[in-house]
Amino acid sequence: MSKAIYGHLGGSDVLLATEVGRLRRRVAELEEQVAAYEAELVALREPVEIVALHGAGLDVALRELALS
Secondary structure, rough: OHHHHHOOOOOOHHHHHHHHHHHHHHHHHHHHHHHHHHHHHHHHHHHHHHHHHHHHHHHHHHHHHOOO
């Protein structure tokens, strides 16, 4: 029974092990890319939030952005 389960999970198939390794590396790359995009999104939101806080006072918000 344990041999059947082990075989079902991939066993010692070299091609499968290679593919799993490739997919794990790709997932790690995509996770890094998502983290970078999230950091960029936070940086892009900051100016928008400053303008939103000042409402119609866009000139004040722009001056604050220039100072930061």
